[in-house]
Amino acid sequence: MNLIPQAPPDFRSGFVALIGRPNVGKSTLLNRVLGEKIAITSPVAQTTRHSIRGILTRPTSQIIFIDTPGIHKPRHQLGETLVMTARSAMAQVDVVVFVADASTECGAGDRLIATTLIPNTMLPVLLLNKIDLAADRQEASYQALWSVPTPMFKVSAQTGEGIEHFLKGLEALLPSGPYYYPPDSLTDQTERVLCAELIREQILHQTTEEVPHAVAVVIEAMEEQPRITRIRAVIYVERDSQKGILIGKGGQRLKEINTHARLAMEEMLQTKVYLEVFVKVENRWRQNPRTVKALYPQ
Template identity: 55%
Template sequence: MSGGLIPTAAPDFRSGFISIVGRPNVGKSTLMNYLVGQKIAITSPVAQTTRNRLQGILTTPQAQIIFVDTPGIHKPHHELGKVLVQNARVAINSVDVVLFVVDATSPAGKGDLFVADLVAKSSRPVILGINKIDQLSESGRKAAEVKSSYEAIAAEHGWDVVKFSALTGEGLGTLQDQLVSKLEPGPYYYPPDLVTDQPERFIMGELIREQVLLHTREEVPHSVAIAIDKVEEDEHITRILATVNVERTSQKGILIGKGGSMMKAISTAAREQMQKLVAGQVYLEIFVRVQSRWRQSRTRLAEFGYKVEQ
């Protein structure tokens, strides 16, 4: 995640911001990680994994694409949910191109139509991306049903359609070409070797949250906010001190586990990911703290980094 000098772009160089939108769990973060060639967004089988607008940067000889990964768009149930959906709406209207991602394993449903309406209200060029084609056979009744349901949405709004797999990379070359073709000539916004605009501390916190999601599944996931309290680096090791904030004492018990076993598993897995991030040894210490009803408090949300985009 280093950042060097910003070069001068050639006259035919294209650049711009592309928002990745869709329902929860359609594979938006997996897609962005694949395209930028590095893990910067966390992925998990739990819906609503993405919270903050995370920008992934892909620079090729022809273009620089800045991807804005947004929370899955859904009906909000608490203050945090409202902030997330509002931020996704802002992301749709503040970019150059919208990539609307849907899931090839099921036909278009109410959630997809809700997102399609939001996207259609923006004046931006839109590409409808059908993800997870690796999980669906090309022939058969279900494949035909899925294909026709999404093609009908695209046809109604005059959107281009690209099919791909964010897991295997199939079709992503075509997707990349389509996205670049919709961008205007423009400058380098970031140094070519940068893959995200987020500070390393933010990514560290997200890597811990990912392991909480993967290890605890339904019991704890969305009541968790991570604070990176201290990062100390020397030539041999990076020492990281973090706090996992939860809403209830029972959740704290689940996270720590019997004899500290759950926290040990979470810490070990997060540390392994962090070592890839910093390309060196990491010592990680995590504390768990109860912050009652933090998701309902605008003050706490801001403190944990969830601010409403203007």
């Protein structure tokens, strides 16, 4: 049984929201900070759909990171739900970390987040990511988003450069507080959600641009046995053509998705996994508020 210990008098703790445009590296950053993979990553924008909590416990602090969906202009009900998820996360935290791509100049999407979504009472921490790719870092254009100087850190989530300096600075901004989770916790996500995300990650990596955004994955059954965990998953798409792309010629692509996802699950669960994956068509599910709510409850 995991017990939550009494925190020492000088212990700091709190909740930190990671926000920013799609594809600035928030999920890669979270995985780097924790030293474990709890958030899926891909080159595809809007990869994150859940508000994922990552729990980092250090000798003098416990930082609960909330990785939010990339904020963008919604084009359907799913997009509206993702933006609402990000907005909700910002209203419940001690610190907002605005993650930006150091290799690109501040754009309209960044200004939208800074001016309309971050609470007026909260000055965010500016985190410039991807410094390993930035020959000419665009920090001045991001600092100009606020009328007063904001704390700024520069990191590479890919290489780890600057991460420890960022964590020490973030720790100093948190209030004195208790352990919110047992010290050995990494996330509050259920194994079902994590397994569904591992399947979706493989889809993001292996399919054409048409398919990833129209995909949702649900774990219908998960049965833990002494030597193996049996998992049944359903992949939802919006059109028959997308189903055909996912299955592939002779079922080869679906087999590849299954194999890579199963291996990732075995590493995460530390047990053998038997994985069954099925593909179903749910016409225009991203436009249907009831379906979106069922698949991505707030």
